[in-house]
Amino acid sequence: MSTDAAPANFLRHIIDNDLAQGTYATRRWAGSPGDASHHAQANPDPAKIRTRFPPEPNGHLHIGHAKSICLNFGLAQRYQGVCHLRLDDTNPERENEDYVRGILEAVRWLGFDWQRGEQNHLYRASDYFAFMYQAACYLIEQGLAYVDEQSPEAMRQNRGDFSRPGVDSPYRQRSVAENLARFAAMRAGELPDAAAVLRARIDMASPNLNMRDPALYRIKHAAHHQTGNAWCIYPMYTFAHPIEDALECITHSICTLEFEDQRPFYDWLLGHLTQGGLIQSPPPGQHEFARLNLSHVVTSKRKLAQLVHEGHVQGWDDPRLPTLAGLRRRGYSAAAIRLFAERIGVSKADSWIDHDVLEGALRDTLEAEAERAMAVLDPLPLRLTNWEEVFGADHIEPCSAPVHPQQPERGQRAFGMGATLWIDREDFALQPPKGFFRLYQGNMVRLKYGFVVRCTGAQLNAQGEVTEVHAEVLPETKSGTAGASAVKVKGVITWLSQHDAVPATVRLYDRLFHAEQPGSGGGDMLLDLNPGSLHTTQGYVEPNAAQAAPETRFQFERHGYFVADQLEHGAGNAVFNRAVSLKDTWKK
Ligand code: ATP
Ligand code: MG
Secondary structure, eight states: OOOTTSOOOHHHHHHHHHHHHTTTTTOBOOSSOOOHHHHHTSOBOSSSOEEEEOOOSSSOOBHHHHHHHHHHHHHHHHTTOEEEEEEOOOOOTTOOHHHHHHHHHHHHHTTOOSEETTEEOEEEGGGGHHHHHHHHHHHHHTTOEEEEOSOHHHHHHHTOOSSSOOOOOTTTTOOHHHHHHHHHHHHTTOSOTTSOEEEEOSOTTOSSGGGSSOEEEEEOOOOBTTTBTSOSEEEOHHHHHHHHHHHTTOSEEEEEGGGGGGHHHHHHHHHHHHHTTSSOSSOOEEEEEOOOEETTSOOOHHHHHHHHHTTSSSSTTOTTSOBHHHHHHHTOOHHHHHHHHHHHOOOSSOOEEOHHHHHHHHHHHHHHHOEEEOEESSEEEEEETTHHHHHOTTOOEEEEEESSTTOGGGOEEEEEEOSEEEEEGGGBOSSOOTTOOSBOTTOEEEETTSOEEEEEEEEEOTTSOEEEEEEEEEGGGOTTSGGGGTSOOSEEEOOEETTTOEEEEEEEEOOSBSSSSTTGGGOOGGGGBOTTSEEEEEEEEOHHHHHSOTTOEEEETTTEEEEEOTTTOBTTBEEEEEEEOSSOOTTO
């Protein structure tokens, strides 16, 4: 795909500048991640830049991640670089292989590939545990780290806050030998969880709280999904992430703005490891951009997990969720999501993007892509009372319509018209309001792609509800024939013939949350749930639509864009999800 239409952004200026200055020109790449000696003998890195997308496999990816994926993979494509897919699996808890599979599938579905020629750039941070341990020992030897055995409570207290400098830990002046011994004891499993942490020794009075001797390692007696019981100490994110970037020869480590205050530590750590000759020089640089905040949804794996696990939705791929799996099931194409990412761009300023923008991108891609079909969502029978007399009782009149009105090359679709039809209930009125041009007694309308009919009345049940509409067909008026324009009508309605209409389950979605920012201000997001977010109806669709493969997208004329459900749609079981309405009705 081309990203040339994408407007320039501040990250591109940074990269342009680095390339012009040759900032990373001396880097070497040994064909796999590794320390300085691993890369030292290798050839210069053929990739002009290296970026990475580093999800933690503790949940499924959402639309916010898509922004980061499109950005990182997109920049690599643009600059003849490489983007790594790195599973940031340094935390044994809440991570699992199902999430890993979901992540790989979602990235691939979005249209990006971590395979470059012979090289498979899928990496796992847990593969770097041995090096991380070695790096920690190096810091200890340099007097740059110590084992702190204060209680977690005391550690919190002594950290100070924005107005109060921190207080040195009583363990801060331990000797190198003692620190090495205690760190080895941590690693050997001799200490229980939370009994000690390894901390960097930087500055307890720093105005940046992240520089007040941040924790590097903690004890966690937990099995890891990759490394099993090999470790009972695990690196903290702030320590692990810069090292992961460095071992992989990343040039531009792009992250969200929350990490801005961590950048000094990122540079501190990689500066020392470079100086010590442990990692290749120059080290990567961190650059922050504004995360995606999208109205009317939640984009936090924790909150999404809560919705799934408490049963407020039907799974991670529920079409109401902004997960990539959910959006896909809803009918979003990868192209629509990439278009959305391109439209929102990247900047340094935090902002909220309206959900309309996402739907707009979908609509704009579907307009050209989606096949047309007719569907009746709220079925009401229409009987053409003179059909038998005009054509014979069992006559089926063949009708056809373009697959796409602006793309004649896509051909025609075929269906028939008989004496009994389905129409949508809202297309008939007993007492027509002003400006109603559809079916009511005495009025003429065109059945789209078929004949003009004159409504003669309706049958009601004991409750006064309409059970069947009656009309007479005007036989000379069929669309596409010479007589079609002889009768002028103001209304055109869609319909299906009962002989070939296929029953279908159709799911109509509304926003999952009423509130623009669910749970904002510390409120409970559950209170903002829209109880009417899913409406399931039994309707009918054209035979072509019923036979379509799962994930085929349609415009059901007058009703919006729909997709054949990825999982449930199949032979004898037509299931459609409404992806988006035809017009922007979100705010009305
Ligand atoms: P969550 O808050 O949903 O758990 P996370 O940031 O903890 O998200 P990670 O798996 O660590 O999830 O994210 C992987 C990458 O995706 C990170 O580089 C992160 O910056 C990026 N990312 C996550 N959420 C967003 C977002 N809303 N907008 C842009 N990028 C995001
Ligand atoms: Mg995270």
